[in-house]
Amino acid sequence: MKKTSFSRRTLEQRPELADQIPLQQPHVILLDPSSSCNLRCKFCPTGDPNLIKQTGRFQGQLSIDLFKKFISDIDKFPKPLSILRLYKEGEPLLNKNLVEFIKIAKSSNILRVDTTTNGLLLNQALSERLVESGIDQINISLNGLSQDQYKQFTQRSINVAKLIDEIKYLCSISGDTLIYIKCIKEHLSPIEQIQFISLFSGHADKVFLEGLQPNWPNFNFDYIDVNYSVGHYGQELVQRDVCPFIFYMMVINSDGSVSACVQDWNHTLIVGDINTSSVSSIWNGSDLNQMRLDHLSFRKSCYLNCSNCPVLLNGCLDNIDQFAGSLVKYFK
Numbered sequence: 001m002k003k004t005s006f007s008r009r010t011l012e013q014r015p016e017l018a019d020q021i022p023l024q025q026p027h028v029i030l031l032d033p034s035s036s037c038n039l040r041c042k043f044c045p046t047g048d049p050n051l052i053k054q055t056g057r058f059q060g061q062l063s064i065d066l067f068k069k070f071i072s073d074i075d076k077f078p079k080p081l082s083i084l085r086l087y088k089e090g091e092p093l094l095n096k097n098l099v100e101f102i103k104i105a106k107s108s109n110i111l112r113v114d115t116t117t118n119g120l121l122l123n124q125a126l127s128e129r130l131v132e133s134g135i136d137q138i139n140i141s142l143n144g145l146s147q148d149q150y151k152q153f154t155q156r157s158i159n160v161a162k163l164i165d166e167i168k169y170l171c172s173i174s175g176d177t178l179i180y181i182k183c184i185k186e187h188l189s190p191i192e193q194i195q196f197i198s199l200f201s202g203h204a205d206k207v208f209l210e211g212l213q214p215n216w217p218n219f220n221f222d223y224i225d226v227n228y229s230v231g232h233y234g235q236e237l238v239q240r241d242v243c244p245f246i247f248y249m250m251v252i253n254s255d256g257s258v259s260a261c262v263q264d265w266n267h268t269l270i271v272g273d274i275n276t277s278s279v280s281s282i283w284n285g286s287d288l289n290q291m292r293l294d295h296l297s298f299r300k301s302c303y304l305n306c307s308n309c310p311v312l313l314n315g316c317l318d319n320i321d322q323f324a325g326s327l328v329k330y331f332k
Contacts, residue, residue: 001202002171017244018323022330025077026250026283030262031070032088033062033095035254039118040155041143043184043212043221045265046089047155051219055266058255061095066256066275068104073279075109086115088251088262093121102133112136118143120158122166130170131177138174140167142183145192145199153187153223164199171203178205185209186224214310216265228314237313242295243306244318250283258282260291260303263311269303293331296324 036059041047052059074081084105092098092115105113114137130138142163143153150158171179181204183196193209200207212224228237243261251259252274253267260269271291272282282288294302301307320327 002205004201004204005206006197006201006208014317017248017318018320018327021247021320021327023248024284025079025081025280027081027248028083028085029074029081029250029252029279030085030088031062031067031252032090032254033086033092033098033101033115034090035059035088036061036094037090037118038094038120038156039091039143042153042155042223045216045219057265057267058253058257060254061097062101062254062256064097064100067097067101070252070274070279071104071108073274076278076280077109081110083112083114084110086113087117088253089265090254091118091121093117093126099126099129099133102130102135106134114139116141119163119167122163122170124166124169127166127170128173131173131175135177137178137180138170139180139182140204142181142196144183144187145196149187153184167200168203171200174205180204180206180208182208182210184212186212213314215263215315217263217305217307217309217311219265235317238316238319240312240316240319240321241298241300242321242324243300243309243312244316244320246288246292246295247320250279252279260288261305263309264305266305268305289331293328296328296331298324 035046035057037046039047040049045051086092086098086101095101098115102113113135115135116139119140119142144150145160147157147160150156150160167181181200185193188196188209196209197207213228245261249261251262251264253259256273256275257267257270258272258274259267260271269291271287272285274282277285291303294300295306
């Protein structure tokens with residue numbers, strides 16, 4: 001039995017981001033294996049296929065050839081990439097090459113690889129292949145404990161008992177791979193919340209309830225009444241004018257286009273394309289640097305998604321607003 005932690009993350013003292021800017025390379029890269037999903041969650045833009053169709057956003061899988069090109073770019077970084085996160089908009093396990101992606105990444109200039117999945121495609125053979133790939137962490141997001149809850153919140157009927165059994169099997173063979181399991185707090189009654197914690201306690205490395213947060217600019221969900229008294233990590237709600245993510249995180253969509261941030265669900269903040277440019281040249285390129293300059297000059301309203309981004313209040317741990325004046329010089 002594993003010793004299980006029950007918090008989303010420990011709000012440990014983070015190194016001051018302002019002291020590290022400008023970064024020659026990102027600390028974290030999110031690379032999306034799949035922009036499509038097998039659920040239709042009401043709180044996620046990907047769950048509304050008509051809305052996504054209106055944006056013209058690519059719906060499909062990251063190719064193995066483009067992934068290899070990405071790795072070739074990363075291997076040219078002066079230092080190892082700290083974290084590669086294989087998820088963004090869809091369900092990573094829909095990509096049949098995901099295990100191969102992980103194996104390639106773990107043999108390259110990358111220190112840590114993780115993914116986030118709804119777990120519905122897990123089976124014993126796939127779980128064994130995932131663990132054998134060497135992946136460092138698998139995060140599993142649940143949306144309830146019953147078929148009725150899944151139908152209500154994700155608009156899909158699933159076998160919840162089978163899902164739980166598959167997750168527990170993955171936990172039982174996980175070895176050095178960390179398994180984090182979360183469920184949206186507002187989808188469960190107080191009694192069900194206790195049941196959820198108990199269900200996976202001793203199996204997963206972390207089990208926690210996650211408050212439903214407004215993560216997507218210009219996308220509203222109103223199917224449930226939520227009181228936002230604390231942030232995504234349980235932190236105090238503090239509004240920021242300068243987005244910290246664009247200074248240390250890079251986000252690559254499944255078609256190779258590069259978004260300024262993970263919240264760019266409608267792909268209005270495209271700053272490059274790894275099909276035609278190197279990862280390094282995009283990270284240090286004029287488009288992304290202009291956005292950084294605009295943010296540091298308190299002109300985030302130049303960008304529609306930035307001006308309406310709820311994550312600057314709910315989802316940030318870093319705050320570089322007070323350092324904006326001294327950082328501007330790096331991006332002029």
